[in-house]
Amino acid sequence: MPFSFLNTVMTWFLKKRIHQIDLFKKYPIEVQNETLNNLLQISSNTEFGKIYGFNSIKDQFDYAKKVPVCNYETFFENIQNSINGKQNIFWSEPIKWFAQSSGTTNSVSKFIPVSSDTLEKCHFQGGKDALCFYINNNPNSNLFSGKSLRLGGSKKIYENNNNYFGDLSAIMIDNLPMWAEMISTPNNRISLIEKWDEKINAVIKNTVNENVTSLAGVPSWMLTLLNNVLKETNNKNISEIWPNLEVYFHGGVNFSPYKKEFEKILPKQTIFYETYNASEGFFAIQDMNNSDELLLMLDYGIYYEFMEQNNEQTLTLSDVKIGVNYAMIISTNSGLWRYKIGDTVKFTSLYPFRIRISGRTKNFINAFGEELIIENAEKALEKTLKKYDLNLVEYTVAPHFMRGNKSGFHSWLIEFKKPPKNLNNFKIDLDSNVQKLNSDYKAKRYNNITMSELEITIARKDLFYNWLSKKNKLGGQNKIPRLCNDRKIYEEILSMN
Numbered sequence: 282m283p284f285s286f287l288n289t290v291m292t293w294f295l296k297k298r299i300h301q302i303d304l305f306k307k308y309p310i311e312v313q314n315e316t317l318n319n320l321l322q323i324s325s326n327t328e329f330g331k332i333y334g335f336n337s338i339k340d341q342f343d344y345a346k347k348v349p350v351c352n353y354e355t356f357f358e359n360i361q362n363s364i365n366g367k368q369n370i371f372w373s374e375p376i377k378w379f380a381q382s383s384g385t386t387n388s389v390s391k392f393i394p395v396s397s398d399t400l401e402k403c404h405f406q407g408g409k410d411a412l413c414f415y416i417n418n419n420p421n422s423n424l425f426s427g428k429s430l431r432l433g434g435s436k437k438i439y440e441n442n443n444n445y446f447g448d449l450s451a452i453m454i455d456n457l458p459m460w461a462e463m464i465s466t467p468n469n470r471i472s473l474i475e476k477w478d479e480k481i482n483a484v485i486k487n488t489v490n491e492n493v494t495s496l497a498g499v500p501s502w503m504l505t506l507l508n509n510v511l512k513e514t515n516n517k518n519i520s521e522i523w524p525n526l527e528v529y530f531h532g533g534v535n536f537s538p539y540k541k542e543f544e545k546i547l548p549k550q551t552i553f554y555e556t557y558n559a560s561e562g563f564f565a566i567q568d569m570n571n572s573d574e575l576l577l578m579l580d581y582g583i584y585y586e587f588m589e590q591n592n593e594q595t596l597t598l599s600d601v602k603i604g605v606n607y608a609m610i611i612s613t614n615s616g617l618w619r620y621k622i623g624d625t626v627k628f629t630s631l632y633p634f635r636i637r638i639s640g641r642t643k644n645f646i647n648a649f650g651e652e653l654i655i656e657n658a659e660k661a662l663e664k665t666l667k668k669y670d671l672n673l674v675e676y677t678v679a680p681h682f683m684r685g686n687k688s689g690f691h692s693w694l695i696e697f698k699k700p701p702k703n704l705n706n707f708k709i710d711l712d713s714n715v716q717k718l719n720s721d722y723k724a725k726r727y728n729n730i731t732m733s734e735l736e737i738t739i740a741r742k743d744l745f746y747n748w749l750s751k752k753n754k755l756g757g758q759n760k761i762p763r764l765c766n767d768r769k770i771y772e773e774i775l776s777m778n
Contacts, residue, residue: 298413302568305579306633310599317341317584320612329359329371329618341597345586345619350595350610352621353391360392366442372396372616380449380560393560395452398614403581404453407563408461410578411530411556414568419527419552424494427525428466432484432498432506432756438473449560466491477755481506485513493523499533500543501675502756505746507546520548532556534760535638535655537663538673542698557638561622562613565636574635582614588621595619603628606639606654625654644764648680649689649731651722653715655764661714669707672698675745678764679771681736690733692768694775696740708737741778748774 305312321344325335333348353360359371360379368375371394378395395404416422433450445452454472457465467487474480484506496503507519514522526548532555540553557565557575562583565575577585586595587607595610606625612618626636640655647653658678666673674696681692693711701707712735716723725731745761762770 296413296417298410299417301580302410302413302576306576309579309632309634310597312579313584313598314341316580316582317344317612320582320584320614323373323614324371324616327369327371327373327616329616333618341584345595348619350588350593350619350621352623356617356620360394363394364392364442364444366444370616371618372614374398376615377444378452379444379446380452381446382449382560391560392446393449394615394617395449395560396615398582399562400453400456402614403563403583404449404558405458405461406581407556407558407566407578408453411554411566414566414576415528415530415552415554418568418570422527423525424527425464427492427494427523428464429495429497430467430484430488430491430493431465431472432496432503433472449558466493477750480756481509485510489514489522491523492525494525494527496526496529496531498531499760500531500536500539501534501760503529503531504539504542507543511546517546518548519546524548526551528552528554530554530556532558535659537659538666538676541666542672557636559622559624561617561620562611562615564609564611568635573637574629575637577634577636579634584612586610586612586619587626590625598634601628601631601634603631606656627656640764644762646678646680646691646764646766648682648766649725651719651725651732653678653691653719653722653764657715657719657722658764661711661718664714665707665711668710669701671701671707674698675740675761676763677745677761677771677774679768680766681768688729688731688733691735692771693735693737694740694744694771694778695737696742696744700739704737704739708735711735711737738775738778740774744774744778748777751777 321335321338324330338344338347363370363376364379374396376394376396378400379392380395382391382393412424416424433448433454438445438447438451438455451473454469457469462469467484471480471483471487474483489510510519510522511517516522519526527550529543529547529551531553536553536555552570555567555575563578563581564583565577567574568576586597587601588595588610590606590608601607604627606627609622609624609626611620611622623641625639625641627639629635629637645652645654662673662676676693676695678691678693681690715735716726749755749759749761765771
């Protein structure tokens with residue numbers, strides 16, 4: 282099919298979706314209540330549905346009373362039984378796909394059930410809607426005149442008891458619809474290569490001569506790929522290789538620390554679009570150009586609830602407020618029921634409901650009562666880097682606990698593109714910026730009684746990359762844990778410095 286014709290057809294097809302999105306933006310509560318009713322009805326005859334009386338649940342309030350909030354550990358037995366071949370446990374449709382995820386804080390694999398419904402109506406729909414928003418906001422786009430360079434996971438798909446396991450991106454690539462394959466590069470075989478270095482070389486070889494108009498992947502790994510492309514081709518800017526590049530769809534980690542580096546090497550016209558996709562579901566998409574807000578997608582077969590820190594009561598969309606940090610609870614069309622995903626979000630607007638990802642429920646530091654969340658650390662670091670015109674590669678933070686009469690402090694291990702000329706001034710400003718963003722941290726820093734000024738250790742070149750390589754975590758959704766409440770990972774990485 283000629284790309285000019287494909288561009289016309291795809292643009293027309295995607296724009297039709299805008300009317301459906303407008304519907305859930307106009308009637309968000311009604312759409313969410315209908316989603317919950319559908320999920321309960323479909324699963325009423327499952328083992329889980331019978332235990333909690335799904336047939337008798339009258340509304341969302343009744344649902345919250347009868348079904349307990351769970352996490353992976355408390356839901357694991359159900360998942361394990363499903364992996365072993367038992368069906369109709371928590372979802373009526375047979376589950377054959379399991380997204381393997383090790384998270385950021387340990388090496389123990391999680392296996393998240395992925396139904397055909399979730400794959401088609403959630404993950405693939407999310408990908409289509411990201412294209413839809415971009416096309417709708419940029420009417421002169423020629424996105425489909427070329428191809429999308431996707432950088433997915435490196436974990437291979439393997440089979441056990443007629444079930445299939447792998448990184449979510451690998452599962453999606455393996456099930457990609459024909460239209461998506463036509464506009465993607467490299468091919469599936471290369472995309473699913475397990476060894477990272479081998480995969481990078483193959484991607485470069487097979488894409489440098491393509492007309493790439495968009496990029497999709499996790500920022501840290503995409504930046505690694507693009508720098509290797511420039512090195513291999515002896516160019517200074519990606520525009521010399523892919524002059525028609527329009528947009529980079531990114532997600533997985535906070536983009537702010539990487540944005541400056543991408544702007545240096547990408548064509549000037551490149552627009553950045555963020556997506557919020559996880560093994561458990563596709564949740565939100567940037568729906569406006571040049572925005573850091575994500576529209577919560579309400580018609581993907583996911584029912585949302587929210588929980589404030591230190592509060593066991595859950596809230597529906599009707600009750601949330603702007604600027605409050607909420608843990609996100611989901612019920613999905615893969616049979617995760619009132620599942621605490623581990624992410625925290627803040628609403629930036631209501632009607633329509635837009636959010637920012639503020640962190641992880643386990644990705645924080647509260648060793649001295651400072652309650653530092655990832656959002657505070659990211660913003661403080663971004664502000665300080667900007668002042669000194671510096672670029673970041675990676676970082677991690679851990680508490681340094683009190684010893685004798687000496688107060689505790691936070692240890693920052695930072696790999697800069699180029700280190701600051703005056704590290705002490707940078708450190709003072711970073712500490713000051715954290716205090717401005719976190720009143721608890723500021724209170725604990727008062728007169729150095731509970732906490733002393735933070736300390737910074739400069740990481741050698743490629744330190745974090747080498748640690749991930751040692752852990753066999755290169756590529757895909759793998760990432761460095763930015764904040765840890767103990768020193769285990771910090772010391773592991775530091776020992777390689």
